[in-house]
Amino acid sequence: MSFAGKNLTQGGQMTAYRWRMFLQVNNWIGFWxxxxxxxxxxxxxxxxxxxxxxxxxxxxxxxxxxxxFIDLMPATGIQPGGQADAGRRTHGDDGAGTRRGPAAKPVR
Incomplete structure (x- = not known):
């Protein structure tokens, strides 16, 4: 047995190389x-x-x-009963879904 530096370190390098190659192939097979x-x-x-x-x-x-996101929505809109929400009232709206005046159209 020789105690030259090359002979002492080459075995460890080869083992590490083989171990890395084994893990690389193992990772490839495991992935698929x-x-x-x-x-x-x-x-x-x-x-x-x-x-x-x-x-x-x-x-x-x-x-x-x-x-x-429900908490971020404004509290206006159509209620389950079909009535317009109080926050949506406009001029001439009595809150019952109809407008006063010559053109009585339902509020949508």
């Missing part, structure tokens, strides 16, 4: 296995779930994601 698993799981999920459930779940998720 993960992608295949995700695609297969998604395909099975969408194949098995009824369309109505998917639609209801999508609409519920969309409404849940946007529910925090």
């Amino acid at each position: 296995i993960f992608i295949l698993f995700a695609a297969l799981t998604s395909a099975i999920f969408f194949w098995r779930i009824p369309q109505e459930t998917l639609n209801n779940g999508s609409l519920w998720w969309f409404a849940w994601m946007n529910s925090s």
Whole structure:
């Protein structure tokens, strides 16, 4: 056995190189296995779930994601009973949804 510097360090360098190559190949294989698993799981999920459930779940998720914006909306508009909101009254509007005067049109 030689104690030359080249012989002492080359073994460690080769081991580190082989370890890095192993991890690189392992990461490549693991990435494609993960992608295949995700695609297969998604395909099975969408194949098995009824369309109505998917639609209801999508609409519920969309409404849940946007529910925090309700507090930012102004308090004007049409109320559930069809009456105009008090904050939306204009000149000549008696609050009952009709205007006084010759052209009595409902407030929309």
